[in-house]
Amino acid sequence: MTSKAEQWEESLSLCVRCGRCRSVCPTLQVLRQETSVARGRVVLTRHLTEGCRGSATAYEILHTCLLCMACEDVCTNKVPVTEIVQRGRGLLRERGGSPRWKMALSWVLSHPRAMDFMAKTAGPLGLISPDGRTRGMLLRIPKLLEEGFFMPPISTTPFRNSFSGIETGGSKGRVLLFLGCLIDHSYPQIAEATVRLLHRLGYSCIVPRDQFCCGHPHLAMGFRKEAEAIIAANTELFSSTGADFILTACASCASTLKKEYDLPLPVLDVVELLQRHREDLSVSLPQGVKLATWHQPCHLGRGQGIDATELVQELLGERFSPMENPHRCCGFGGTLSVEFSHLSSEVGREKAEWIRESGAELVLTDCPACIMQIQRSLLAQDLSINVSHLVTILS
Ligand code: SF4
Numbered sequence: 001m002t003s004k005a006e007q008w009e010e011s012l013s014l015c016v017r018c019g020r021c022r023s024v025c026p027t028l029q030v031l032r033q034e035t036s037v038a039r040g041r042v043v044l045t046r047h048l049t050e051g052c053r054g055s056a057t058a059y060e061i062l063h064t065c066l067l068c069m070a071c072e073d074v075c076t077n078k079v080p081v082t083e084i085v086q087r088g089r090g091l092l093r094e095r096g097g098s099p100r101w102k103m104a105l106s107w108v109l110s111h112p113r114a115m116d117f118m119a120k121t122a123g124p125l126g127l128i129s130p131d132g133r134t135r136g137m138l139l140r141i142p143k144l145l146e147e148g149f150f151m152p153p154i155s156t157t158p159f160r161n162s163f164s165g166i167e168t169g170g171s172k173g174r175v176l177l178f179l180g181c182l183i184d185h186s187y188p189q190i191a192e193a194t195v196r197l198l199h200r201l202g203y204s205c206i207v208p209r210d211q212f213c214c215g216h217p218h219l220a221m222g223f224r225k226e227a228e229a230i231i232a233a234n235t236e237l238f239s240s241t242g243a244d245f246i247l248t249a250c251a252s253c254a255s256t257l258k259k260e261y262d263l264p265l266p267v268l269d270v271v272e273l274l275q276r277h278r279e280d281l282s283v284s285l286p287q288g289v290k291l292a293t294w295h296q297p298c299h300l301g302r303g304q305g306i307d308a309t310e311l312v313q314e315l316l317g318e319r320f321s322p323m324e325n326p327h328r329c330c331g332f333g334g335t336l337s338v339e340f341s342h343l344s345s346e347v348g349r350e351k352a353e354w355i356r357e358s359g360a361e362l363v364l365t366d367c368p369a370c371i372m373q374i375q376r377s378l379l380a381q382d383l384s385i386n387v388s389h390l391v392t393i394l395s
């Protein structure tokens with residue numbers, strides 16, 4: 001039996017530098033440097049593992065990866081690039097290469113009540129503006145303003161604290177709704193629509209108030225130890241609820257819960273629930289919207305192996321207008337969107353162009369982070385096209 005260390009060594013030696021992944025890497029297309037592609041990032045992480053101290057350049061090479069998994073999709077040697085990049089980031093952090101604001105972010109995301117407090121006070125203190133644009137003090141950073149950085153409004157009360165319908169619904173099963181930080185604090189309408197859908201389909205629904213962030217942001221930043229603490233706390237909580245399965249409307253959370261947790265109950269992305277019940281669903285598009293398109297989040301397609309294109313096409317019928325490259329990353333990349341906002345904007349600009357060409361007045365997707373990033377990219381191009389979660393248009 002091979003040890004974890006041996007497995008890690010082996011995964012680092014899997015890359016044969018064939019360059020197959022070059023054609024699909026969104027960051028290579030913008031940065032145009034050989035280091036800004038999977039094989040460069042894998043080689044660098046190998047050097048870090050062998051004791052190389054790291055540098056500002058090494059930091060940039062690893063932190064400009066979107067973790068979009070497009071390279072993994074085409075790699076014949078099955079190199080686990082995103083895991084390697086995340087571990088490489090962890091090695092840099094150990095050597096003092098992580099900014100303080102990331103430590104603070106990790107801490108806040110690990111303490112739900114601290115996050116609730118910040119959400120409650122950020123608006124009144126003027127840190128974030130009520131309409132979610134970058135006029136609040138916190139985001140009055142020239143670089144971010146220049147790139148048109150977008151923050152959705154933050155609710156003063158998170159959804160999990162306002163939800164009262166603990167056990168309403170039917171007898172098909174008891175569902176634990178996992179919210180994820182963005183839906184909980186900024187997109188409560190997605191949670192409301194998911195609860196409505198569950199009840200209509202005959203499920204009862206519980207929303208544990210003590211649920212944590214899924215741990216994905218910590219893993220992505222290379223904060224594995226912090227992620228493991230969160231995973232342990234969530235696992236204990238979820239195992240005690242008596243739910244039949246966990247449901248989430250965030251593809252990134254679903255992918256993390258499926259890959260990183262060892263849970264005694266199944267996890268379903270809301271898209272999987274829709275696929276199961278497609279006969280019972282109908283769509284009601286917002287007034288004035290004649291055509292809608294679909295963006296496939298990386299964590300849905302490549303992260304969970306689910307393609308929702310057929311489902312969306314079937315639900316929308318003639319009102320569906322496909323975009324070019326629906327599976328291409330939106331350019332968010334978590335903290336990359338703040339730290340390397342120009343790169344994030346450039347990748348997002350292409351996505352906005354494909355959306356414009358589709359002629360759709362609405363973009364549908366399955367991830368709140370994609371919603372935030374795509375909305376930002378569309379606003380930057382002065383395109384008045386809305387972005388919504390698929391679950392919110394179901395009637
Ligand atoms: S990551 Fe895979 S596809 Fe890319 S260079 Fe290495 S072996 Fe080739």
Ligand code: SF4
Pocket residue numbers: 024025026027028036037038041064065066067068069070071072081082
């Ligand atoms: S995960 Fe995406 S951004 Fe990172 S190396 Fe692979 S294709 Fe490029």
